[in-house]
Amino acid sequence: MKNEKIPYKIYLNESEMPKAWYNLRADMKQKPAPLLNPGTHQPMKAKELVGVFCEELIAQELDNDTAYFEIPEEIRSFYKMYRPSPLVRAYCLEEKLGTPAKIYYKFEGNNTSGSHKLNSAIAQAYYAKKQGLKGVTTETGAGQWGTALSMACSYFDLDCKVYMVKCSYEQKPFRREVMRTYGASVTPSPSMETEVGRKILAEHPGTTGSLGCAISEAVEKAVTSDGYRYVLGSVLNQVLLHQSVIGLETKAALDKFNIKPDIIIGCAGGGSNLGGLIAPFMGEKLRGEADYRIIAVEPASCPSFTRGIYAYDFCDTGMVCPLAKMYTLGSDFIPSANHAGGLRYHGMSSTLSELYHQGLMEATSVKQTEVFEAAEYFARVEGILPAPESSHAIRVAIDEALKCKNNGEEKTIVFGLTGTGYFDMVAYEKFHDGDMDDYIPSDEELAVYRNKLPIVAVKS
Amino acid sequence: MKNEKIPYKIYLNESEMPKAWYNLRADMKQKPAPLLNPGTHQPMKAKELVGVFCEELIAQELDNDTAYFEIPEEIRSFYKMYRPSPLVRAYCLEEKLGTPAKIYYKFEGNNTSGSHKLNSAIAQAYYAKKQGLKGVTTETGAGQWGTALSMACSYFDLDCKVYMVKCSYEQKPFRREVMRTYGASVTPSPSMETEVGRKILAEHPGTTGSLGCAISEAVEKAVTSDGYRYVLGSVLNQVLLHQSVIGLETKAALDKFNIKPDIIIGCAGGGSNLGGLIAPFMGEKLRGEADYRIIAVEPASCPSFTRGIYAYDFCDTGMVCPLAKMYTLGSDFIPSANHAGGLRYHGMSSTLSELYHQGLMEATSVKQTEVFEAAEYFARVEGILPAPESSHAIRVAIDEALKCKNNGEEKTIVFGLTGTGYFDMVAYEKFHDGDMDDYIPSDEELAVYRNKLPIVAVKS
Structure with a gap:
């Protein structure tokens, strides 16, 4: 007993x-391998990422040494x-x-x-707001991350543009509706809204989409829209x-x-x-x-x-x-x-x-x-x-x-x-x-x- | 601050x-009016209810004096x-x-x-189990009560038979699926399974059902099935x-x-x-x-x-x-x-x-x-x-x-x-x-x- x-x-x-958040990398002797520029194969520098990500998030992304934020x-x-x-x-x-x-x-x-996704969504929305952005773009598969980001953006009054993997968009209309309740706009991916979406649709007309494809669309939308950055719910x-x-x-x-x-x-x-x-x-x-x-x-x-x-x-x-x-x-x-x-x-x-x-x-x-x-x-x-x-x-x-x-x-x-x-x-x-x-x-x-x-x- | x-x-x-639960009625000077027998218009006695409800629940239902259970x-x-x-x-x-x-x-x-429905569902399932019953019947409208009762019955290994108002059954397939996850059987009401259901369907062929109708079916099913009683999620x-x-x-x-x-x-x-x-x-x-x-x-x-x-x-x-x-x-x-x-x-x-x-x-x-x-x-x-x-x-x-x-x-x-x-x-x-x-x-x-x-x- x-x-x-x-x-x-x-x-x-x-x-x-x-x-404070704990940065695991600070205690790793062998650090994770750096992100590489896809053209030059050189490690990405902060200045190369500013068009895609929020500035403070880039700093967090690249910092392998600070143990606590x-x-x-x-x-x-x-x-x-x-x-x-x-x-x-x-x-x-x-x-x-x-x-x-x-x-x-x-x-x-x-x-x-x-889900746990809200823990990072609110952080990413906060830094976007702090930077004075109008909004953010992202992708969502199962829909948890998109919902979390919608909630976070609603809280900080940011615009939120979600590319949702097409098969999820169709199978989970209620997820879509929750995001709409929080004011987000949701587009099934691949879509005709982006160049990469149009290209993928031309090559694979019946595709039901994938996370990798929705990411491409969200990134393109962010870098081609004034005052927007891209945010991601995992991996990084x-x-x-x-x-x-x-x-x-x-x-x-x-x-x-x-x-x-x-x-x-x-x-x-x-x-x-x-x-x-x-x-x-x-x-x-x-x-x-x-x-x-x-x-x-x-x-x-x-x-x-x-x-x-x-x-x-x-x-x-x-x-x-x-x-x-x-x-x-x-x-x-x-x-x-x-x-x-x-x-x-x-x-x-x-x-x-x-x-x-x-x-x-x-x-x-x-x-x-x-x-x-x-x-x-x-x-x-x-x-x-x-x-x-x-x-x-x-x-x-x-x-x-x-x-x-x-x-x-x-x-x-x-x-x-x-x-x-x-x-x-x-x-x-x-x-x-x-x-x-x-x-x-x-x-x-x-x-x-x-x-x-x-x-x-x-x-x- | x-x-x-x-x-x-x-x-x-x-x-x-x-x-302990608190019984509000104990402190009421003017008690709530008693349930009446629909035939005699006399107050219902415990023995008249035993075919429908679990015994300890009847005692709780009729007790206007005990402040704490x-x-x-x-x-x-x-x-x-x-x-x-x-x-x-x-x-x-x-x-x-x-x-x-x-x-x-x-x-x-x-x-x-x-929802809050689980608070009573688990209590009602407990008393049904204690009485040695095989299972319980109930109705559900929006689906919260049916889900709650399914969970409670699953916990006590009781059979659970839910009559779900037909329009909800059709509009909320996921509610139905949650109940199924917890092992309940779910029937759209009115159904052909009960006499009262058949009667209502004959009189109103296109009806999408109502709580009152689903209650009638659930009660009939309980009183005509061996080892079953009826349970209700509100009102009582x-x-x-x-x-x-x-x-x-x-x-x-x-x-x-x-x-x-x-x-x-x-x-x-x-x-x-x-x-x-x-x-x-x-x-x-x-x-x-x-x-x-x-x-x-x-x-x-x-x-x-x-x-x-x-x-x-x-x-x-x-x-x-x-x-x-x-x-x-x-x-x-x-x-x-x-x-x-x-x-x-x-x-x-x-x-x-x-x-x-x-x-x-x-x-x-x-x-x-x-x-x-x-x-x-x-x-x-x-x-x-x-x-x-x-x-x-x-x-x-x-x-x-x-x-x-x-x-x-x-x-x-x-x-x-x-x-x-x-x-x-x-x-x-x-x-x-x-x-x-x-x-x-x-x-x-x-x-x-x-x-x-x-x-x-x-x-x-």
Whole structure:
């Protein structure tokens, strides 16, 4: 009964909320590889990025040395509307599984975006406003990032222009409507609004779009519109920096009760949630202060970590963005249309890629049906209806807890529950109707995209 | 700056959560009128209800004297998964309105049912399980109650059979899918599954259904199935009892910071949220210990308090349920199909009806467009996308706060934010597209239904 002291939900007080973001890169001996100019293959300089990104965000993007960035007061005020998020002790799940493991999850879904994306959206909107911009452009796939950015822009009275991957736009009209409630304009991508969109449509007339393509359109729109910049919801260093608030809160909550996790698990698409969740723990690991097993979980249908290669690649289909060194499947890769959630990006955060490359974290991939089985199981036991993305982490957390049961190990598992699945009921319906498939790309298929990777001679 | 001490969100500790529900009726001098047997017009006795309701719930329903009912440990455990709910100080809304009023809202939407309905669903499922039943039947309109009951039944491994008003079933497929995720079976009502359903379909072939009709079907199914009972999400005394957890938490949170509200506002359909929110405050008022302005807000399209009459009426269209004395529009009344949210029930809780009749609370009605204007305004300012039902309370809270601004009054306003609007985006879309109407029934129309009210000679 010693666990009785730990509540179902650990909430920090507002005064205990983080006052600074933690920049993981500061503690990395081998830094993530720099972004390269796609023409010259030279590391991008701040001045080359000012047409695309907000100035302070560029500074955060390129800074590998500053460990802490103060969170501006305005952002901390906004955070208070939906943070601190609870760290939940999954008592019911533990009991149902009959495991001696102790399971905790950090639940980021209690806000209208339905996910952790709001943590970076509000930061990016703040810096755009501070710079005196009129608005921002972005892309969205599953719709969480677009919703989050719409909310953030509405708060700071900024114009918000979202390119939404066409298949999502059509399958998720309610996501679109939420963005509209917050005043954003939403365009299905590829569109005829941009040069790159028109080009992609001419080459692939029936395409249902991809994140890489929507990124290209959003970037073009930003650089060709006066007073606009482009913002991105994942992959970038700056996003991982903002998302560190997840990990910092998690660690503060655990420390309050002297809990030390053994295993930390997060789903990984572009890496924003995982990078944020693990930040302070990985920091301790890098500094040799503690050790943790850290597991990235990705869909078997889009396996950048587990089957991609570590190389420089384009971040977008239109090849208008800088080159990033990352685990990638190739910028033309588009996961099966039957893949139901987010986590569809062809590459992975450079920072996480470097950490993975150094063996500081593990990665595993899971099949779609297994993921939804875990999702429904979790919903029934813990009450929360999880997003398909988050359910990748649930799947592996359950598997690890069952291993503990088999081995009689009393490990402590922490996972990130990034969001809710309220806008993903079409996917749940497919699962209930047995219409879900577990398509996994073949080696030959992956080789096609891999062979298109740019050949980059990096000058160090 | 003295307000700075009050956090954005007041969370109770788990140890501060209510351990007993409060039964408002115990403090009423004039008790609510009893349920009557529709045949004999005599007050219903417990033994007449055992075929329909669970035994302990009947005891709660008929008990006008016991002030506190202990909340069973199993229910308190479940509550801990999503409670305590936050009492939010609407700092952003106050600032945007420029009002000296202090606004608080109790937010009940942070659970998968998206509303306060789970508070009573888990209690009713618990007593059904305790009685050894196989399952329960119910109706759902907007879908919140059905979702809540599905979750509760899943937790206690009970079968759950939901009759969903046909127009909702068709307009809200995702609500249906959430219920399915929790293992419930969902039937559009009226259906061919029940005698009363077949009768209604024969008389009104094209009907899109109503709550009153779905209730009749659910009751019939319960009484004709072995090991099943019927449960209801609003109107009944037992539901108000369970929902008192909202008001008790609200009061405990306010007391922690020595805050005394002047005005308490809640939306009112059948009365479950309002009755729960106001319970301890109304208790103080009844005992002469304090005074509060209490305002019920209902849609102008379904104005039971403001334009109904206080009389005995049927609770359902099929007239299979007991008669209840309440403010009613007549059991055949069905609000305009263009009315977008819940709050569609023809009658009102007997307890609230009696309190209103005694002048202990006020009621007001608001038009649909005004409600959605308030909803969108609130979403942009406070971040939460509110349910249409909850937005009725938001509308009046904003109006009262603006009165304070005009009069320079520093009043404290508390309102109930019962839920989120994630499954109501079709209604928001209508609002954005200007397709919303503000239909209000004429006096002549209301008279038609009023003239059908049963003539009841009550023997006291």
